[in-house]
Amino acid sequence: MVNVTKRYGEILAAENINLQVENKEYMCIIGPSGCGKTTLIKCVAGIIEPTEGEIYTDNKLMNNVPIQDREIGYVFQEIALFPHMNVYENVSYGPTVKGWTSAKTRSLIEEMLNMMALRDRVKDYPHVLSGGAKQKTAIARALSSGSLLLLFDEPLGSLDAKVRTVLRHELRRMVKELELTAIHVTHDQEEAMAIADRIVVMRAGRIIEIGTPLELYLHPKHLFTANFVGESNFMTGQIVAATSGGATVKINGEFLHSAKKVNFKEQKVVVAIRPEFIVMTHPERTTRTWEGRIENKVFIGSTVRYEVRTENGELIAVKRPFASDALKWNVGNRVSLAFPPDSILLYPYPEEGLQKAISIE
């Protein structure tokens, strides 16, 4: 996509988007409601035309190419199955109209039906299927269509949480085995991390950043990403010393050391740290730890999430893996928090204010 912009009257749904998706890549686009992610994928599909800019697939300009000539398979939020065809006929529609009747095509269709657990439903028509079963039929149809580029808009959105985690692995596995290229829009950042080679983070019609799941999680370039992709603690402070080996930040009278080299001039900064990287121990006053008291404890299955009020007044979320020491802490306990320097990220304090910069609405 080269300089793609889409306007609806006064509303700018997508603004000057430049994006390159590689052959056989699995790309996810994430962002809050209304960020323009669906607009973008519909431009690729040809369902809407961009106001400005060009879209190429394999160096062929796609602007004004009719939808049916774009050789794209897609699954959209609003599921569109052929109502007069049963599940099998829907899934085998692409190969059938292309005249592919080989044993290999038939076995691919069979595999799709098995993978989506639709074996028992092949003779059913869409109107008797649940939302989830319709969605699975639509996915199976797209994978069998023979198109090398697949577009998914919330393909797992109408499914139960548990089913979603099972199917996302299957979806990636099939796309990789069939050597397809996929662009997958989702509001679920965990789904994106589990499934994507690279992730595009969008906000208010613009691309904020692009990276592998690991890059976005461990080294987000923007504050917004640090908040949207996984949970982070944010604190405001002043840089008091900076060297090539990192920086020391003063936050409400306490100090933190980051191993990240500061590459900006501002002295006022936002410090971000993931709740699971903070080390919580029994009180042991050293210069390297902050003291505090547990105000809240919530059990979330494989992890426990604590909120610790530190002596300098910050409320800090800490996540501990359940398997280790979660049972020994309770609300009211006094604890020490240590912040590993290599997991402390620093950002210049944003002009619009911290809350605005990380807002997901």
Place this chain on the structure above:
Amino acid sequence: MPSLRLLNVTKRFGKITAINNLSLEIKDGEYVCVLGPTGSGKTTLLRLIAGTLKSDEGAIYIGDRLVNDVQPQERNTTYVPQQYALFPHLSVIENVAFGPTARGLSRKEAYEVSEQMLEMTRLARRAKSFPNELSGGMQQRLALARGLASGADLLLMDEPLGALDARLRVELRYKLRSLVKERGLTAIHVTHDQEEAMIVADRIIVLRNGQVQQEAAPFTVYNRPINIFVAHFVGGANFLEGFVAEADQQGSWIQLRNGLALRTRETGFSLGERIVLMIREEMTQTLRKGKRKEEVNLLSATISSVSFLGSFIVYEISLENGDVVNSKVPTSLSKENISVGEKVYVRLEPEHVKTYPYPTAGLYKELEVI
């Protein structure tokens, strides 16, 4: 005040039994989540309590009052359905203020309560908009605000956060719980999302095929799931088939396929009994290959896939006997990369290896949630 009691309640739709001889009790001020897959009867259960459906058998009490034949509007409950029925001709704030006004509050009081609710659901800026000008997620928050403002003590919510973006859902669930608690309401919250249920609920009721599988605090449901279905539906777990080869007072040896045996602390089996072993993914430890002394339940294995999920990495690992397990490791503890094809050890502490009787319908059927 509203405690709630259901006694042997059954609801059929034609040949389908949606709720099957179900009994339960909910205490005044309790926050209960009803958790189960699509089609388990969650919504039907909620509608029976709300009074928008009538049970075929059984009794429903709100407080001490038998409500089987009481009209929905006379039950002093608020029902927030999945398909939020908003008043299209009223503005956002008017929608919320409708309940309090009907209940006899002055306009000033009603608007005060309503503004508070819009603040908490982050709709204050849209108070003058009309429902058709809101996104789906905003409409859902409006339905929730209206329910919370209505003043009823028993709040019935069907997937109240279902239409929201994942990230916003995570934020609002903490707020929802604290609001219900601050106002001293009794809440029943239906969801298919086990993580949401664990965070908001005092107690979780796991439903399957119209029957209660387990009702307990989140911690208990997670750590002592009563059967294979609950263990699988609530959190990630590995299941291995085997039979009892040896049993003593401290535990048992379970023979898996192809010559592998595992130790569990659980006892009381008969020799040769067919069982299923369950171990949570985060209790399944992955260790780098190196010099190690012989140890119980230390198994040689090979990494077959690696998924990075943010705060966790999940390794899919093939054991030497052909069984496959998942191991969930906090990202903070796995700084060094372990890659596909690498030989590793898997360690399963015997006290974390749970057992269940082999299900009559087969293990595969029991694990089917699709």
